[in-house]
Amino acid sequence: MRSRNRLEGGDNALLTSLQMQEADQAAIAGGAEGSALMQAAGAAVAVAVGVRWKMRPVIVLCGPGNNGGDGFVAASHLRSAGWPVKLALLGSRDALVGEAAGAADLWHGSTVPFLPGCLDGAGIVVDAMFGAGLSRPLAGPALDLVMALKHRHIPVCAIDVPSGVDGSTGDVLGAAARAEVTVTFFRKKPGHLLYPGRGLCGDVVLADIGIPASVLNAGSQDTWENGPDLWLESYPWPQPEGFKYKRGEVLVLGGEAVTGASRMTALAASRAGAGLVTVAAPVRVWSIYAASLMNAIVHSFDGPTDFNTMLADARRNVIAIGPGAGVNASTRDYVLAALATKRAVVLDADALTSFAEAPEQLFDAIKGPCVLTPHAGEFLRLFDVDGDKLHRTRRAAQRCGAVVILKGPDTVIAAPDGRAIINANAPPQLATGGSGDVLTGFVAALLAQGMAPFEAAAAAVWLHGAAASHFGLGLVAQDLPDVLPAVLQNLKALSDTVGRS
Numbered sequence: 001m002r003s004r005n006r007l008e009g010g011d012n013a014l015l016t017s018l019q020m021q022e023a024d025q026a027a028i029a030g031g032a033e034g035s036a037l038m039q040a041a042g043a044a045v046a047v048a049v050g051v052r053w054k055m056r057p058v059i060v061l062c063g064p065g066n067n068g069g070d071g072f073v074a075a076s077h078l079r080s081a082g083w084p085v086k087l088a089l090l091g092s093r094d095a096l097v098g099e100a101a102g103a104a105d106l107w108h109g110s111t112v113p114f115l116p117g118c119l120d121g122a123g124i125v126v127d128a129m130f131g132a133g134l135s136r137p138l139a140g141p142a143l144d145l146v147m148a149l150k151h152r153h154i155p156v157c158a159i160d161v162p163s164g165v166d167g168s169t170g171d172v173l174g175a176a177a178r179a180e181v182t183v184t185f186f187r188k189k190p191g192h193l194l195y196p197g198r199g200l201c202g203d204v205v206l207a208d209i210g211i212p213a214s215v216l217n218a219g220s221q222d223t224w225e226n227g228p229d230l231w232l233e234s235y236p237w238p239q240p241e242g243f244k245y246k247r248g249e250v251l252v253l254g255g256e257a258v259t260g261a262s263r264m265t266a267l268a269a270s271r272a273g274a275g276l277v278t279v280a281a282p283v284r285v286w287s288i289y290a291a292s293l294m295n296a297i298v299h300s301f302d303g304p305t306d307f308n309t310m311l312a313d314a315r316r317n318v319i320a321i322g323p324g325a326g327v328n329a330s331t332r333d334y335v336l337a338a339l340a341t342k343r344a345v346v347l348d349a350d351a352l353t354s355f356a357e358a359p360e361q362l363f364d365a366i367k368g369p370c371v372l373t374p375h376a377g378e379f380l381r382l383f384d385v386d387g388d389k390l391h392r393t394r395r396a397a398q399r400c401g402a403v404v405i406l407k408g409p410d411t412v413i414a415a416p417d418g419r420a421i422i423n424a425n426a427p428p429q430l431a432t433g434g435s436g437d438v439l440t441g442f443v444a445a446l447l448a449q450g451m452a453p454f455e456a457a458a459a460a461v462w463l464h465g466a467a468a469s470h471f472g473l474g475l476v477a478q479d480l481p482d483v484l485p486a487v488l489q490n491l492k493a494l495s496d497t498v499g500r501s
């Protein structure tokens with residue numbers, strides 16, 4: 001049976017430019033020929049062009065490094081297959097070194113000046129200007145060509161990344177033109193999944209160029225693309241001998257002015273498998289909760305003493321606070337009381353914003369398992385960290401000692417120990433009021449059933465995206481818990497299949 005818990009060097013691993021370089025060097029040290037890797041890379045690009053487009057004039061834009069070398073190889077393959085190919089090289093051919101120089105020597109077709117006019121008459125552009133070696137913002141002739149590309153609307157096949165996209169971060173250095181397809185090698189890079197890079201890559205094709213998986217040092221791998229492979233093995237499927245308390249009890253703090261948000265959290269926690277869900281409903285609005293929640297136990301409470309009494313029941317192994325809670329001192333007190341139990345706590349929305357003036361107070365109180373689920377605005381209120389999204393989420397998790405889910409179209413999940421997962425299955429219809437409240441419920445339910453915080457966070461984010469995709473357009477937040485069962489059946493079928501193989 002293949003391993004199903006693959007927070008190691010598996011296919012989901014994402015490599016920075018430096019890690020990719022190390023993988024390349026390790027492959028060469030292990031006997032692979034550098035030129036063979038480049039030949040395989042260029043051939044894969046030619047195949048990607050051939051399967052996607054009918055034969056037409058191609059211009060290959062080659063840069064001064066190995067990305068350009070891949071371009072020379074792709075150009076040679078396409079030309080051999082009968083395509084009309086022109087090639088433009090940034091800089092002089094004599095300046096090429098190593099494998100790129102070798103690939104250029106094998107190019108016997110026409111070379112045209114590296115100027116915007118070289119795009120005239122082209123039906124496809126192969127962008128082989130810069131890949132992993134991009135070290136500064138585009139300027140000069142490269143910038144001129146990328147700007148021309150952006151305005152011409154000629155389909156682009158990018159090699160490794162669209163030139164100008166930093167593969168390690170997804171940031172754009174200077175400018176980058178949108179590709180229809182991006183062919184990358186061995187493993188994807190964070191920049192393929194993080195915006196704005198992700199929006200410029202088009203379809204990402206991952207090509208095997210002969211680098212063996214064994215070059216990845218499992219122990220040093222720290223970034224992955226989210227998927228069931230990462231957490232399916234520890235997914236808490238209902239067990240024949242289980243009972244409701246064994247499946248955990250989530251305590252949700254209900255809001256007073258806003259009641260819908262925490263009710264959605266409660267419904268989501270029930271659907272995601274918590275054995276019991278209890279809502280602490282403010283006494284003045286208790287009837288709203290009692291009348292509308294059939295799956296949850298609704299307890300009325302009136303202030304901190306009542307809330308502490310509810311916390312005293314240790315069967316309530318997860319506490320979820322934030323949706324609709326209100327931004328105020330009481331919410332802060334409830335959060336601190338929940339954290340003091342050292343049981344698992346999920347903090348979202350108002351639970352986070354209530355600490356905007358004193359984030360240290362929150363971070364100092366986190367001593368047990370904890371997941372924070374900020375969107376970009378909430379994140380800014382708590383964390384003063386710069387850099388790309390992956391880096392910022394990692395630093396935040398280290399800073400607060402909790403798993404941080406930094407939400408958005410490219411949600412990043414980071415653990416205090418430096419591990420991080422980028423999610424890529426969330427469709428745009430998820431951007432609807434209340435969908436974050438549902439995510440809080442999913443995370444809480446998985447924690448209640450015993451999943452570790454990092455895995456629970458990743459699984460919940462994935463299920464959330466899968467549920468939104470399953471439902472399709474017209475989604476409102478309360479649809480997410482309702483379609484979760486269908487997503488879970490599919491996941492269970494996958495789990496059973498993997499278990500049998």
Ligand SMILES: NC(=O)C1=CN([C@@H]2O[C@H](COP(=O)(O)OP(=O)(O)OC[C@H]3O[C@@H](n4cnc5c(N)ncnc54)[C@H](O)[C@@H]3O)[C@@H](O)[C@H]2O)[C@@H](O)CC1
Nearest residue numbers: 024038041065066067130131132133134135136137138160
């Ligand atoms: N590492 C690997 O395992 C493999 C790498 N391959 C290819 O090699 C690429 C990486 O090659 P390199 O490391 O040579 O890097 P690149 O070819 O991406 O670029 C490096 C070159 O561009 C120059 N440069 C960087 N930023 C610039 C800017 N803004 N303006 C002008 N010049 C700039 C650098 O001085 C250097 O000459 C990958 O993206 C991939 O396409 C493939 O051949 C397959 C194997």
Ligand SMILES: Nc1ncnc2c1ncn2[C@@H]1O[C@H](COP(=O)(O)OP(=O)(O)O)[C@@H](O)[C@H]1O
Nearest residue numbers: 375407408409427428430431433434435436437
């Ligand atoms: N453009 C998008 N594409 C996909 N998912 C998105 C997009 N924008 C937001 N999301 C997701 O939608 C959810 C919104 O949560 P949040 O901002 O807390 O909203 P609310 O407070 O209304 O519940 C998050 O899970 C986020 O990752």
Ligand SMILES: [K+]
Nearest residue numbers: 127130161163
């Ligand atoms: K490129």
